[in-house]
Amino acid sequence: MLDTLIAGARVVTPAGTTTCNIGIRDGRITWLGEDRPEAAEVIQAAGLIAMPGGIDSHVHISQPSGPGIEMADDFASATRAAVAGGNTTVLPFCLPEEGQTLRAAVAAYHEKAAGACLCDVSFHLIVKDTDPVTLGQDLPALIAAGHTSFKVFMTYQGLALSDREILEVMSVAKAQGALVMVHAENEDAIEFLRDKADREGHGDPVWHARTRPVPVEREATHRAITLAEIADVPLTIVHVSNAESLDEIRRGRARGAKVFAETCPQYVTLTADDLDRAGFEGAKYVCSPPPRGREDWDGIWAGIEQGGFELFSSDHCPFRFADRAGKDAPGARDSFRNIPNGIPGVETRLPILFSEGVSKGRISLERFAAITSTNHARLYGLADKGAIMVGKDADITLWDPALTRPIRQQDLHHGSDYTPWEGFEITGWPVRTILRGATVMLDGTPCGSPTGQHVERTAPETLL
Numbered sequence: 388m389l390d391t392l393i394a395g396a397r398v399v400t401p402a403g404t405t406t407c408n409i410g411i412r413d414g415r416i417t418w419l420g421e422d423r424p425e426a427a428e429v430i431q432a433a434g435l436i437a438m439p440g441g442i443d444s445h446v447h448i449s450q451p452s453g454p455g456i457e458m459a460d461d462f463a464s465a466t467r468a469a470v471a472g473g474n475t476t477v478l479p480f481c482l483p484e485e486g487q488t489l490r491a492a493v494a495a496y497h498e499k500a501a502g503a504c505l506c507d508v509s510f511h512l513i514v515k516d517t518d519p520v521t522l523g524q525d526l527p528a529l530i531a532a533g534h535t536s537f538k539v540f541m542t543y544q545g546l547a548l549s550d551r552e553i554l555e556v557m558s559v560a561k562a563q564g565a566l567v568m569v570h571a572e573n574e575d576a577i578e579f580l581r582d583k584a585d586r587e588g589h590g591d592p593v594w595h596a597r598t599r600p601v602p603v604e605r606e607a608t609h610r611a612i613t614l615a616e617i618a619d620v621p622l623t624i625v626h627v628s629n630a631e632s633l634d635e636i637r638r639g640r641a642r643g644a645k646v647f648a649e650t651c652p653q654y655v656t657l658t659a660d661d662l663d664r665a666g667f668e669g670a671k672y673v674c675s676p677p678p679r680g681r682e683d684w685d686g687i688w689a690g691i692e693q694g695g696f697e698l699f700s701s702d703h704c705p706f707r708f709a710d711r712a713g714k715d716a717p718g719a720r721d722s723f724r725n726i727p728n729g730i731p732g733v734e735t736r737l738p739i740l741f742s743e744g745v746s747k748g749r750i751s752l753e754r755f756a757a758i759t760s761t762n763h764a765r766l767y768g769l770a771d772k773g774a775i776m777v778g779k780d781a782d783i784t785l786w787d788p789a790l791t792r793p794i795r796q797q798d799l800h801h802g803s804d805y806t807p808w809e810g811f812e813i814t815g816w817p818v819r820t821i822l823r824g825a826t827v828m829l830d831g832t833p834c835g836s837p838t839g840q841h842v843e844r845t846a847p848e849t850l851l
């Protein structure tokens with residue numbers, strides 16, 4: 388006797404898409420087929436598409452964000468938004484506070500997340516300190532405990548590591564079997580351009596984009612791959628915004644480097660012109676790397692369609708507009724430097740890709756499942772997740788491919804007070820999110836108690 392039978396959906400599996408029934412028992416998928424075994428609950432899903440629950444492997448939640456600025460989401464609101472948007476697992480980054488050890492930071496994140504989450508979570512680390520205790524003790528111990536991926540930054544004051552430091556961190560990843568994620572932008576070049584903008588009196592939000600042009604990202608992408616080749620480790624280049632950087636990744640792969648690549652909705656739907664909106668509205672679109680030009684979208688789509696990108700994530704990094712606009716403090720709007728970087732997107736990532744990708748015929752259902760769920764599970768060691776297969780966790784999202792409505796802030800569940808995609812038309816919405824067999828979102832509304840668990844991970848599986 389099954390607990391639940393999902394009946395009659397088109398089911399997207401790693402072996403292809405087929406109309407069948409999905410049987411669930413004790414939170415796992417135990418049966419797939421055309422027969423209808425007995426079940427305590429039957430979910431009628433004819434006309435719907437069953438996808439593996441979304442895994443968003445790039446989100447920022449409750450992260451320290453500078454003096455007087457608080458991230459708009461805690462674990463409760465971020466995971467409420469995540470399940471509303473069809474996700475069953477998110478991977479936030481654990482960033483130590485000033486003076487805090489990495490180990491203490493991880494313990495604090497576990498505490499913040501415990502009992503608060505509507506979906507499952509697991510933590511990447513951010514390595515910003517390269518002292519002997521961090522690299523010699525904390526990082527190896529945390530990797531051994533299942534935190535098998537971490538991010539290093541080539542930009543942002545206080546976070547950016549030198550090439551030498553990145554090599555030291557990569558050699559820990561090499562010794563311990565972890566995956567390094569790199570934020571690739573050239574900090575010195577950015578500071579040079581920002582100082583020049585300051586001298587010339589350019590403070591508007593659009594100058595955030597103008598001082599982080601494509602070559603800044605392209606050069607750092609090349610350098611990150613080069614460092615990984617020297618250290619002989621795989622790496623993920625996160626949030627790739629343009630085709631020139633993707634070309635560096637292709638060239639690295641052609642040399643034999645193990646490079647994985649991630650892109651995000653903002654790089655196929657927003658532009659630098661959005662940062663130029665009047666009345667400081669442009670601040671709502673400030674993220675790094677910045678959105679580029681419309682002409683850059685095609686190159687990113689080509690990577691999404693043809694396999695250049697393994698991962699499509701949100702880079703959800705939510706702030707409230709008042710925090711971005713300096714809370715009306717005198718002088719706060721004089722410089723784009725004061726705007727915290729990042730935009731909200733965990734709730735809109737999947738609908739945007741479904742609508743722009745699947746509904747518009749750019750990508751198949753199978754490719755959608757791969758870059759929004761399966762590859763995230765394989766790359767980041769979520770062994771029980773990422774596919775509709777017997778034996779996996781019953782993390783399943785039901786999609787109505789015909790449901791059409793725009794994205795509207797008033798319908799969203801994140802902690803931000805705006806969405807960069809206000810009014811963006813979507814065809815194809817998730818209508819039910821199922822986490823380990825239990826419904827956690829129905830018809831757009833999160834439901835149930837916070838049963839999300841922390842997932843310990845295995846070593847990353849190599850995709851290339």
Ligand code: URP
Pocket residue numbers: 447570626673674675676702704728729730
């Ligand atoms: O602007 C962004 N992307 N903020 C989030 C932090 C990061 O760099 O991923």
Ligand code: ZN
Pocket residue numbers: 570625626675
């Ligand atoms: Zn980043």
Ligand code: ZN
Pocket residue numbers: 445446447702703704
């Ligand atoms: Zn990020």
Ligand code: ZN
Pocket residue numbers: 497532533534
């Ligand atoms: Zn842990």
